[in-house]
Amino acid sequence: MKRYFLAALTALLLAATMFAEGKANAQFKDKTHNFGTIREADGPVTTEFPFTNDGDAPLVIVSAVASCGCTSPEYPRKPVQPGESGVIKVTYDPAGRPGEFSKTITVRTPDKRIKLRIKGNVIPKN
Numbered sequence: 001m002k003r004y005f006l007a008a009l010t011a012l013l014l015a016a017t018m019f020a021e022g023k024a025n026a027q028f029k030d031k032t033h034n035f036g037t038i039r040e041a042d043g044p045v046t047t048e049f050p051f052t053n054d055g056d057a058p059l060v061i062v063s064a065v066a067s068c069g070c071t072s073p074e075y076p077r078k079p080v081q082p083g084e085s086g087v088i089k090v091t092y093d094p095a096g097r098p099g100e101f102s103k104t105i106t107v108r109t110p111d112k113r114i115k116l117r118i119k120g121n122v123i124p125k126n
Contacts, residue, residue: 022056022082026107026114033090035120040094049088049116053080060110064088067104070097071118075107090118098124 033047053059058079066073074089090105102119 023111024053024057024059024080024082024109025055026051026059026061026080026086026109027054028114028116031115032117032119035092035118037121037123038094039123039125040096040098041125043095044091044093045120046089046091047118049090050085051080051088052085053082056082058082059086061086061088062108062110064105064107066090067106070094070101071103071105073105073107088116090116092118092120094122098122 028049028051030049033049035045035047038045058081060079061075064073064075070093072091072093074091076086080086088105088107092101092103094101100119100121102117105116105118107114107116
């Protein structure tokens with residue numbers, strides 16, 4: 001039931017955005033974050049990708065999907081109004097993944113897809 005409600009709410013938000021007169025635009029300060037060298041033993045690491053809606057219509061983020069199950073994105077579920085800011089929070093779990101990594105997060109809005117990237121190097125546990 002909850003899934004159907006979320007799907008209906010998403011469809012409603014998409015429809016409202018499509019019929020709005022203006023256009024929304026997520027302007028990210030940075031689209032790449034380098035964690036540098038991290039230790040597997042220290043556990044998950046998190047970064048934030050701040051953005052501003054510099055358009056003139058509410059910005060709806062439909063989804064944020066990582067290229068791997070080791071990466072978990074979080075995104076605003078409510079529309080970001082023009083001139084307001086939001087954050088895409090990304091957590092990477094290095095457990096069992098020694099060596100260099102580069103992961104992509106695809107952020108989808110009703111009219112475009114934005115690619116964010118995290119990268120770094122994991123030092124294995126001894």
